[in-house]
Amino acid sequence: MFTRTDDKITASQAAVFLNNSVLGAGILTLPRGVSEAVKTPDSWISILLSGVIVMLVILLMVKLSQQFPGQTVFQYAGRISGKFIGGLLCLLLAIYFVVLAGFEIRSLAEVTLFFLLEGTPIWAVIVPFIWAGTYLVCGGINSIARVFQIILPISIVVLLISYGVSLRLFNLDHLRPVLSDGIAPVLRGLKPTVLVYTGCEVTMTLVAFMQQPRQAVKAMLAGIGLPLCLYLLTVLVVIGGLSIDSAITSTWPTIDLIRSFEITGFFVERLEFPLMVIWLMQMFCNFCSFFFQASLGFSQIFRLKLKPVIFVMVPLIFLASMVPKSVGDVFALGDAIGNMGIALFILIPLLHSGIWLLRKKGVKQNG
Amino acid sequence: MVRRTVIVSLCLLFSVLTSGCWSSKEIEDLALYTGLALDVGEPAPVEKEFEEKGGTYSKQNKVVATVQVVPIKSASGSMDKKGGGGGGQQKPYSNVSGAGDSILEIFRQFSIRRDRPIIGHHLKVIIISAELLKRQTISQLMDFVMRDNDIRPSTMVYISQGTARDTLTSDQPNEIPSFHIMGMIRNQSRTSKVLSPVTLARLDALTYSKRSFVLQNLIKGDGEVEFSGAGIVKGDTGHWIGFLNQEDTECVAWLNNEGKAGAIKAYDSSGEPMTYEIKAMDSKITATADGGCISFSVKLSSEGRFIETWNDQDTSSSQEFADNAGRIFEAKLAKMMQALLGKLQNEYQCDAAGFGDKLAIQQPAVWKEVKDHWDEAFSKAKIEITYDLKITDFGSFTE
Numbered sequence: 001m002f003t004r005t006d007d008k009i010t011a012s013q014a015a016v017f018l019n020n021s022v023l024g025a026g027i028l029t030l031p032r033g034v035s036e037a038v039k040t041p042d043s044w045i046s047i048l049l050s051g052v053i054v055m056l057v058i059l060l061m062v063k064l065s066q067q068f069p070g071q072t073v074f075q076y077a078g079r080i081s082g083k084f085i086g087g088l089l090c091l092l093l094a095i096y097f098v099v100l101a102g103f104e105i106r107s108l109a110e111v112t113l114f115f116l117l118e119g120t121p122i123w124a125v126i127v128p129f130i131w132a133g134t135y136l137v138c139g140g141i142n143s144i145a146r147v148f149q150i151i152l153p154i155s156i157v158v159l160l161i162s163y164g165v166s167l168r169l170f171n172l173d174h175l176r177p178v179l180s181d182g183i184a185p186v187l188r189g190l191k192p193t194v195l196v197y198t199g200c201e202v203t204m205t206l207v208a209f210m211q212q213p214r215q216a217v218k219a220m221l222a223g224i225g226l227p228l229c230l231y232l233l234t235v236l237v238v239i240g241g242l243s244i245d246s247a248i249t250s251t252w253p254t255i256d257l258i259r260s261f262e263i264t265g266f267f268v269e270r271l272e273f274p275l276m277v278i279w280l281m282q283m284f285c286n287f288c289s290f291f292f293q294a295s296l297g298f299s300q301i302f303r304l305k306l307k308p309v310i311f312v313m314v315p316l317i318f319l320a321s322m323v324p325k326s327v328g329d330v331f332a333l334g335d336a337i338g339n340m341g342i343a344l345f346i347l348i349p350l351l352h353s354g355i356w357l358l359r360k361k362g363v364k365q366n367g
Numbered sequence: 368m369v370r371r372t373v374i375v376s377l378c379l380l381f382s383v384l385t386s387g388c389w390s391s392k393e394i395e396d397l398a399l400y401t402g403l404a405l406d407v408g409e410p411a412p413v414e415k416e417f418e419e420k421g422g423t424y425s426k427q428n429k430v431v432a433t434v435q436v437v438p439i440k441s442a443s444g445s446m447d448k449k450g451g452g453g454g455g456q457q458k459p460y461s462n463v464s465g466a467g468d469s470i471l472e473i474f475r476q477f478s479i480r481r482d483r484p485i486i487g488h489h490l491k492v493i494i495i496s497a498e499l500l501k502r503q504t505i506s507q508l509m510d511f512v513m514r515d516n517d518i519r520p521s522t523m524v525y526i527s528q529g530t531a532r533d534t535l536t537s538d539q540p541n542e543i544p545s546f547h548i549m550g551m552i553r554n555q556s557r558t559s560k561v562l563s564p565v566t567l568a569r570l571d572a573l574t575y576s577k578r579s580f581v582l583q584n585l586i587k588g589d590g591e592v593e594f595s596g597a598g599i600v601k602g603d604t605g606h607w608i609g610f611l612n613q614e615d616t617e618c619v620a621w622l623n624n625e626g627k628a629g630a631i632k633a634y635d636s637s638g639e640p641m642t643y644e645i646k647a648m649d650s651k652i653t654a655t656a657d658g659g660c661i662s663f664s665v666k667l668s669s670e671g672r673f674i675e676t677w678n679d680q681d682t683s684s685s686q687e688f689a690d691n692a693g694r695i696f697e698a699k700l701a702k703m704m705q706a707l708l709g710k711l712q713n714e715y716q717c718d719a720a721g722f723g724d725k726l727a728i729q730q731p732a733v734w735k736e737v738k739d740h741w742d743e744a745f746s747k748a749k750i751e752i753t754y755d756l757k758i759t760d761f762g763s764f765t766e
Contacts, residue, residue, distance in 0.1 A: 180731030181731070242568055246568055249513075270519075
């Protein structure tokens with residue numbers, strides 16, 4: 001009855017899709033990464049600034065994608081920069097999505113093993129998630145978007161409740177002084193904060209799936225706006241509750257904030273368990289989004305059917321997730337992914353928009 | 368038919384594969400510890416006996432760790448064998464001590480003595496003896512508990528003037544000392560002699576930033592524990608350097624704006640006691656830096672009730688009387704504050720009352736210069752305090 005044949009998504013579904021592609025494990029480590037770079041309590045300003053930058057990036061991606069209605073970046077890149085270069089860059093992007101999917105599922109496993117399932121072998125956590133992801137991704141973008149729509153409100157409500165209760169530790173003095181060392185520390189914090197927005201590249205394929213691509217700008221900005229607000233809130237609450245000195249030394253500062261208090265008499269004394277369990281679903285969504293993008297990429301680059309490609313992706317993602325040997329390696333991979341993301345941004349949307357603009361001008365002059 | 372077989376076999380397969388957790392541990396088979404006490408290393412009598420019989424391993428006995436295990440009343444009903452003080456009544460807890468050099472190694476050593484593995488998910492309080500903190504730094508001692516994934520950052524840390532493991536014993540039947548200590552912070556609404564607990568999360572930040580701070584001090588007397596003042600841990604060394612008495616502790620809480628209530632008792636002109644019940648207390652610290660000279664002006668204000676007097680003549684509730692009494696209380700408060708500042712600035716030369724935080728917020732540029740030798744700079748800083756005590760009422764008593 002609800003099966004749709006056209007496999008298109010509405011504007012709100014697209015927004016949720018982007019949102020779930022960005023919001024993942026990053027929120028658990030963000031306060032540490034930012035504080036390490038900024039070293040003053042001004043990290044929340046960095047978050048705001050980088051959010052604005054990422055919004056501009058997304059705007060550019062949307063504008064570029066709107067030039068090719070119904071086509072994803074894997075299809076139109078070749079039309080702009082030629083089959084070979086475009087194909088190569090798209091291949092890079094698809095590999096990037098595979099690595100990202102592996103990274104997400106690995107962070108999910110690491111945090112689960114550390115706090116929830118000590119003693120369980122790591123593959124026993126990763127493999128079922130990949131299988132469940134495969135099942136979901138086989139359903140196409142529509143089913144994925146609908147799952148995202150169900151999970152997002154739940155995970156956000158639980159996150160907000162956890163933050164709300166943690167306000168008992170909040171001390172405004174931990175966030176002061178503002179801009180004591182001037183603007184320089186804030187700028188230092190830009191790079192690690194831009195990294196938590198990795199995944200926004202899905203914009204370049206999402207627009208193609210939208211029923212009404214004209215609404216893309218609004219949908220995509222809304223899709224990135226929510227993570228921006230949540231990241232800002234996370235940094236404010238964690239730094240305000242723990243102070244930067246504690247956030248820097250903690251591996252998972254956001255979870256440590258929730259672990260720093262007990263609510264005796266509440267129906268759950270320890271909120272980290274509900275938060276972790278719910279946030280697992282969020283990380284699963286995050287992973288599925290990249291899983292889908294990677295399969296889509298490979299199938300469109302090599303003009304293959306989507307379903308077999310999905311199954312080929314399964315071992316690849318598993319391997320990608322098992323490459324880091326330790327938690328340190330996982331975080332190093334995270335940094336590498338961030339750098340890759342920046343490089344890909346320069347190579348794909350920025351370069352291609354430039355070429356496209358030049359070509360259009362050229363066409364006009366000739367014509 | 369084939370379809371049905373597939374479904375049935377799938378169901379059977381799932382009932383095998385999806386039943387229960389992979390690494391589940393039954394809570395009845397675990398020993399939860401709720402308290403941890405750290406003392407200087409001298410093996411407990413039990414251990415000495417073990418060692419005489421050859422039960423030892425390579426160690427230098429730097430620390431004695433005592434965990435308070437709370438037995439779960441299970442069907443097997445194996446309550447504790449040790450710690451029973453007679454009267455036939457069994458204690459609801461058991462303390463196990465071990466000496467060694469690494470806290471985790473000591474914990475693992477318990478595993479060859481006990482029937483259930485100990486687990487730290489429900490650790491509530493950690494008590495460190497001052498003597499131990501003189502020899503080892505706070506970050507050395509707390510390193511394991513901060514790294515461990517079972518122990519929560521909400522665990523509270525205390526210091527003990529005497530032997531720390533003694534504070535984890537109790538004469539009361541059916542009372543678990545570690546829960547008792549944890550519950551004592553509820554009295555913060557009654558007196559500011561109870562400091563806001565320093566949790567592991569806070570301790571982490573304090574040790575990382577190398578600031579001096581105070582930890583509530585626990586003393587034990589005749590089967591009861593008491594929060595008595597606070598121990599100072601110096602930031603740059605991480606060692607305990609001295610104690611603040613109960614009145615100093617009240618003042619620290621007031622300066623930090625952490626106090627909620629309390630009482631000030633003074634003697635009136637005829638030597639009779641009278642008491643002021645603090646209903647609201649507030650401190651405002653303004654830091655100024657003039658050249659190399661750092662000075663703080665502190666404004667302490669309070670509202671409260673004239674709650675008790677032993678002078679039969681003092682029955683007035685006039686404004687004049689209130690002003691007069693207020694001045695006497697202010698003088699008492701000033702004496703307490705001066706005593707605290709004298710100790711911090713001259714005797715211990717370390718800022719355990721959070722003046723540095725105020726300077727960092729209000730004068731970030733100056734703070735950057737003095738940050739690395741702040742305790743020294745603090746002892747030279749000028750501190751001026753103004754008092755504003757307001758007696759709002761005289762209780763349910765009027766002339």
